[in-house]
Amino acid sequence: MTPRWTTAVLDTDQPGGWAVARSPEGFLFDDNGALFPREWLKRQELPILAEHGIGHLDGEPVYLLELRNHSEVSGCNWKGLRAFMLEGDHTLYKVLGYAAQIGTWAREHRFCGNCGQAMTQVPRERAMYCQPCDIRSYPRISPSMIVLVTRGDEILLGRSPRFVPGVYSTLAGFAEPGESAEDCLIREVREEVRIEVKNIQYMGSQCWPFPHSMMLGFHAEYAGGEIVCQEDEIEDAQWFNVHALPPLPASRSIARYLIDVYVARRLGHAEPVLPG
Ligand SMILES: NC(=O)C1=CN([C@@H]2O[C@H](COP(=O)(O)OP(=O)(O)OC[C@H]3O[C@@H](n4cnc5c(N)ncnc54)[C@H](O)[C@@H]3O)[C@@H](O)[C@H]2O)C=CC1
Ligand SMILES: [Mg+2]
Ligand SMILES: [Zn+2]
Numbered sequence: 093m094t095p096r097w098t099t100a101v102l103d104t105d106q107p108g109g110w111a112v113a114r115s116p117e118g119f120l121f122d123d124n125g126a127l128f129p130r131e132w133l134k135r136q137e138l139p140i141l142a143e144h145g146i147g148h149l150d151g152e153p154v155y156l157l158e159l160r161n162h163s164e165v166s167g168c169n170w171k172g173l174r175a176f177m178l179e180g181d182h183t184l185y186k187v188l189g190y191a192a193q194i195g196t197w198a199r200e201h202r203f204c205g206n207c208g209q210a211m212t213q214v215p216r217e218r219a220m221y222c223q224p225c226d227i228r229s230y231p232r233i234s235p236s237m238i239v240l241v242t243r244g245d246e247i248l249l250g251r252s253p254r255f256v257p258g259v260y261s262t263l264a265g266f267a268e269p270g271e272s273a274e275d276c277l278i279r280e281v282r283e284e285v286r287i288e289v290k291n292i293q294y295m296g297s298q299c300w301p302f303p304h305s306m307m308l309g310f311h312a313e314y315a316g317g318e319i320v321c322q323e324d325e326i327e328d329a330q331w332f333n334v335h336a337l338p339p340l341p342a343s344r345s346i347a348r349y350l351i352d353v354y355v356a357r358r359l360g361h362a363e364p365v366l367p368g
Pocket of ligand 2: 263264265284325
């Protein structure tokens with residue numbers, strides 16, 4: 093089956109197509125959704141910082157207007173990407189997730205990090221270019237490890253003070269320079285809960301556009317230690333029995349997938365599919 097959404101670098105000099113508008117307040121939307129006829133949207137006197145052609149949805153070109161700030165558009169409102177992830181159509185969320193990552197990069201790479209001069213968009217490539225320095229800047233992707241640690245019927249979940257009240261999730265953290273995915277996982281689990289792990293198994297990956305993580309998901313078994321929560325980062329962490337789980341992360345997250353797969357295996361149920 094051909095995917096409904098494919099990314100592409102499109103020529104912004106071509107007219108027509110659809111467009112999404114993104115500001116620090118989120119995406120513009122109305123009763124018909126977050127995609128607007130591009131020519132109409134460009135007539136709305138929006139404070140456009142950058143325009144990028146981002147791909148095709150059902151064969152139609154889609155562009156992103158990255159705005160300096162949000163502005164009033166009659167009959168429209170602004171909504172953050174997280175809300176689209178939680179409640180919206182999955183394909184639309186994929187379009188907006190990609191748009192958000194390109195928008196963040198476009199916003200943060202207007203000037204060369206080496207000499208400070210304005211950079212220009214490279215045609216037919218997703219890159220910003222500084223001619224005097226001959227430097228190309230590509231969208232940033234931050235590899236992050238996420239792991240479900242288990243001990244028989246028990247799974248190790250923690251909560252950060254940033255989480256929705258009551259929700260517990262798998263442990264996660266950003267890779268640092270010099271680390272392999274496995275090094276990062278072992279360090280993060282040690283830092284966050286002071287637990288040692290063994291038998292690390294790769295489970296799958298997921299793009300997490302908040303703002304530019306690439307989640308690498310693992311399963312690991314408990315090897316030793318008692319839970320000691322890292323100050324400021326982990327508010328609480330506990331071993332939960334698979335029959336008595338707390339409120340869990342959103343169903344589209346890889347965190348939830350890692351938990352659901354393990355629970356399904358323990359209980360002999362059908363395994364879930366990792367959301368793209
Ligand atoms: N899709 C999913 O199911 C889940 C995704 N996540 C994501 O995983 C990522 C990492 O999780 P956290 O526990 O927040 O990370 P973490 O345990 O490494 O701690 C966060 C800290 O890392 C530092 N940091 C921020 N951005 C960074 C970067 N790009 N590179 C290196 N360090 C950075 C900051 O000091 C920040 O306070 C986040 O993007 C988070 O949203 C976390 C849990 C579930
Ligand atoms: Mg963490
Ligand atoms: Zn430069």
